[in-house]
Amino acid sequence: MTSFHIPRLASFILSPPPELCFDDVTFNHEDKVLLGPCSFTLKGTGPTLVMGPNGAGKSLLLRLSHKLLLPTQGQITWSGELCPRQAMVFQQPVLLRRSAVANLIHALAVNNVPRRKRVKLAHDALERFGLTARCYTPARVLSGGEQQRLALARAWLLSPQILFLDEPTSALDPAAIKAVEAAVREFHQQGTRIVMTTHDLHQAKRLAGDILFLSGGKVREHTPAEVFFDKPVSREAKAFIAGELVE
């Protein structure tokens, strides 16, 4: 990942987000195939929602894309740049044992933002995500929704071209879900490619541009959202949308 901070400029907003290409990717663990082989390209504007039952390989797909894991076989490539700026928000936000603002300043320091700019940028991000009042609260005593917003604020500071979200709302109440979804839309409007996993059909309907449907470690469908919800092709997707219990 590049490690310098680029302010959000008009040119950055207008440039289309990089495309993500999986070429025959598989991931094995101890001779067991957990994902793949799968090939697809994420293009268009998205947001891409990765759906499927538990254990389908959704999180794995995100971790492979974000280079937290390396594929056993196959290639994962980006269009244009070798490795665009990216960030990830986890299901359980990982926050440092310090104040909310210190968490943001740390992320900026790691990305070599000059010291004098850090505090202002961090406070701006807190304000944008409605956390100004919690500025000096230890991050780990914030509520679940606030923690997730802080994680989003941290991702925001990295100006990612791609943002991965791994079930960011699965442990939150409706108000917090609304705030997180608003933040995701804001990222999307800024031209960030969104790749998000969820198993909530309603959330997918609210957010999705296209759907990547996984089950049993294989990509069963990759279609625009309206097609997916109206006329799913694969048997698994039909069952999933109908509310049956898919394995």
Added chain:
Amino acid sequence: MGLPPVVAGLMVYLLLSRAGPLGEWGLLFTPGAMILAQVVLVLPILAALSRQKVEELLGEYREQFVSLGMSSSRMMPTLLWDARFALLTVLLAGFGRASAEVGAVMMVGGNIEGVTRVMTTSIVLETGKGNLPLALGLGIVLLTLVMLINAGAYLVGELTRRRVG
């Protein structure tokens, strides 16, 4: 993790004795020798406990760190700072271990009154002489000190859990 204290004492004794490799330093039967023996005894405990604490934290933080593009050398200061309270309790555990030490410090210190006689070695000596009231009194003082340190370690842990989560 735990070195038998008398074996550590014997090793330091052999190292520091006149005929030993470090005999020229003239440290045997001085407080310096006792400090050296304590370091040999406590350092492995501190290292093992610290490693365990930092490793636990890394397990929790690793994915986020990699996601932020941090190198291993950049992770280290962050981990040490975030483990600061856990490391403080480790330090207190080490101090508790050292303050209870008898065998090694007796061997390399020589239990010389006014120079290398500490509370634990005094208790051994006074008990041997049959001066039980003094031995008991010293025992109570030592016990109180160790209990205070343990209480401190516990409080630090509790406070952190509440404040920093």
